[in-house]
């Protein structure tokens with residue numbers, strides 16, 4: 001069978017009206033053109049689809065079967081047309097985002113506001129480290145990435161959208177807590193809890209210490225910011241983390257920022273996508289939203305001033 005969509009559309013109209021005249025009016029075709037389409041369709045399926053009962057046109061059994069199918073095909077075609085139209089606008093559509101693990105501390109806040117504005121867009125969010133993000137960009141399997149510095153391994157477009165200060169953290173009982181202007185060289189005596197190789201935070205931290213000609217002592221390695229923070233709290237060493245990751249710990253005083261010369265390292269978050277990629281309307285809407293509003297919605301805020309007050313429960317436990 002070589003049924004064409006055009007034949008089905010004509011057949012569907014004739015079957016619905018049970019009239020060649022009405023179908024031809026609806027389709028803005030001549031009546032002979034409509035009859036010809038139906039005849040070709042009948043030839044194609046090999047069975048008559050209509051029969052004449054007196055002056056009336058009726059469907060045969062095969063015609064009724066085909067009518068069922070043609071109606072559902074027509075419905076699907078209409079739906080398809082609607083979806084394509086909607087995709088041309090930003091009201092609907094998928095959006096595949098991938099963010100660096102540290103971005104996860106603020107990405108949900110951004111998505112909540114974005115979702116309110118575009119409820120028809122269904123974003124999918126992958127959270128992974130920098131190296132994995134680069135692979136996703138390489139494979140062209142995501143629309144947009146939010147990460148630290150843009151990769152050089154893949155040709156990308158990138159836009160900085162928000163500051164990402166990196167700070168040195170310590171448990172509240174550490175002797176350096178509360179000291180002003182700690183010399184960088186003083187850190188040589190400390191052990192650092194490290195993020196995994198492939199983490200952007202780790203890369204930035206290592207670059208910085210290398211540039212300063214300052215070797216640091218690596219302690220345990222952890223693949224999650226959460227684990228790093230717990231390790232620091234438990235006295236396993238100091239660490240360098242994004243200010244975004246310690247909002248709650250600073251509020252509760254469970255971690256402290258050390259006032260080390262050269263810190264905070266001022267980095268930027270970037271929105272990144274492959275060069276020459278045609279962004280969907282949904283992806284474009286998200287890009288514009290992030291570049292224009294992310295800093296306001298999820299900015300890291302000012303660095304807390306160094307304070308020397310120990311935690312209430314720690315004061316109690318020492319007395």
Ligand code: PGA
Pocket residue numbers: 100101102103128129130131147148149195198199200201202
């Ligand atoms: P990450 O953060 O350490 O979670 O990979 C990305 C970055 O800071 O570049």
